[in-house]
Amino acid sequence: QYTRNMATGASTADLAIILIDARKGVLTQTRRHSFIISQLKVENVIVAINKMDLVDFSQATFEAIVADYSAFAGEIGLGDVQFVPISALGGDNIFTASDNTDWYSGPTLMALLEATPADTANPDAPFRFPVQMVNRPSSDFRGFAGTIASGCVATGDKVIALPSGTTSAVKSIVSYDGDLDEAVTGQAITLVLEDEIDISRGDYLAQANDRPEVTDQFMAHLLWMSDEPMLPSRPYILKSNNKSITATITDLKYKINVNTMLQEASKSLALNELGVCNFFLGEPIVFEAYADNKQMGSFVLIDGLSNETVAMGMIDFGLRRADNIHWQSLDIDKQARARLKNQSPAVLWFTGLSGSGKSTIANIVEQRLYARRNHTVLLDGDNVRHGLNKDLGFTDTDRVENIRRIAETSKLMVDAGLIVISSFISPFIAERRMARDLMGDDEFIEIFIDASVEVCADRDPKGLYQKAKEGKIKNFTGIDSPYENPEQADIIIDSANVDPDKAADQIMLYLEENGYLSDADFQI
Known part of the structure; x- marks a missing residue:
């Protein structure tokens, strides 16, 4: 919380005061806050070494902290750093020079503040x-x-x-x-x-003759400010100035260890961690690098479900990977392909715990549709991990990427005019919403196969729950990894009390009543 509040305030500051406890010296939090200040391009920094009274106003202690912090400041590129020994309790070197620090001949804290020039706008900057x-x-x-x-x-x-x-x-x-x-x-x-x-x-x-850049991809430094971890491939809302658009972190290049300043490989960012990421935006934005224009190079990320501000970012530069890539106009579209097949293309998105009956019911639904001569494809969670997603594990980060790939694949198949049956645990609401948003109106049907962990564990057709309880399988949904129940599923199947054939009947009836199937004879 303190780091989040500090970063928010520092984002518009001209001057920062770093407070160091003389007894403890330069801490990890000191380094983190200082690094954030350097990234936010705060030009003036005062290091106030407080509680000097508790170290007997020791000159050696003061100078040791100055040396330690100065070395770190040089590593992170902090420029004008001023140091002052103080005791807030006794008022030493706050407004007037203290007799307790006769070895210090520099200005007081207030004098340093008053001598710091106010930031003025550059009159020669482009409009x-x-x-x-x-x-x-x-x-x-x-x-x-x-x-x-x-x-x-x-x-x-x-x-x-x-x-x-x-x-x-x-x-x-x-x-x-x-x-x-x-x-x-x-x-x-x-x-x-x-x-x-x-x-x-x-x-x-x-x-007109000195325009900023326009891009839909960029690299940025990111400070994560949420208790929930940052997950690449998950869509967030990016707000920059007066613009709010969908943004996805496509790649976490590395996170920064604030103690060693080393770049560390990581798949996610936790609270108060800093990293460098690539972003893909739902539409182009106008920007300049944060180093050149703080207002045009800054942004925040918002969780679309909770409306929580989860991160703040500073744009480094645009990625010109798609400048020459445009949508190709095609004469045959998905509506034409669907008419040829006499059906309405859609995604039947089965979600639920392992063992809830998703694959069984999905298989029966496909058999029913095949018997009606509908054109389908069934994407099953286990099967795609043998090919398309064989490189992914079961961490939250990999699960998000797993569903992103499947959602994009499902969209391509909908464009081909098919009825797509996707059967995946897909544990997170955000990713299921992302999949829905990819499709056109009425093309996404969320089917929640509702069964409790206890029911699924009793069935345990693959013996997975027992292995998870024994610790032999990590990140298993329902045991040590969460499942977020759908809030507004289109179809809910209580698979503990409805057998698979009856569940398939319910789904087929929904498709017929909502016009997804042809006018051929229909029987349950």
Whole structure:
């Protein structure tokens, strides 16, 4: 919690005070907070070595801590660091110099604060303007409201709207105090353009001859701030300035050990850990590297289910891996393929514990559909791990990637006009929602095969529960790995009280009543 609160405050700070207990010296938390400050590009740092009264105002203790911290500060690139020995209890070196530290001739803490220059905007920075609102009080007025992130703008200036790339010129600058000839960083204004161009909240207006980058992939430093671990392949909501879009961490390059500053291989990040990650976005965003523009290079990640802010990030650079890749227009689409098969393509997504009966019921459903001459494919959790997902284990991270691959495969098969039967434990709500979001309207049918751990353990057709209880199998869903029950499944099968044939009848009836099947004779 302290690290999360510190990082939030430091993200907009011009100066940071690092407080060190003279008795304990430089701790892991000191290193972590200092490294975060360095990543957030806080230019001015004061190290206040407190509780000097408890070490008898020892000059040797002070100098040892200064040497230790200075070496670490050099490793992480902290620039202007000032040190001051203090005792907050007695007020030593807070406002006035202390007789207890006659060996210290430097300024007091307050003097250091007063001497630190305030951060001023660079007047030569290129113009950047994130659009917060389209202001249209009447048919005669259309302006774009927001706060200037950097640079300045004047009437007549050429600007470009991003990500669309449309250019125009500034017709007028409207403010609370009336029209302006020019405006600078930090001013809240409304820009009226010479041309009617399509601009929405979250878009940018920028200097036409010095534009920022636009990308749907980038690399960033990430500070994880949630008790729940970061899982690559899980979709999150990325919020940057006025833009909120879906984002997926495609690769955790490494995490950073704040004690040794070494890069360590990892599949996930835990609370307060820092790492470097690659991101893929649901749509392109306008950005600049955090080192060049803090506002345009920063973002937060939000868990879409809990709305918790789980991380903060600083963009390093864009990844240009998909610049020349575009959707190819095809004459035959999934609707045409589905009409040829006389059916509506869909994914029947079976979810539930191991032993709940998913594969058995899914197999019967496919037999019923085959008998009706429907075109199907059945993707089973065990079978795909022999091929497509043979490289994945059963950690939470690997489970998320397992379901991401299956969801994308299911989407391709839906595009082929098939009825896809996917039978996977798929324990997490977030990944099942991701799979649903990939499909079109009414193309995803979530089928919860509901059976308790006790019922599944009693069945235990593969002997897995017993092995898990004996510790021979790790990360087993229902034993030492969680299963999140669906909140709004389309079909719920109580497999403890409904036999597989009756369950298949229930699913077939749902498909028929909701128009997924042809008009051929239907019998249960």
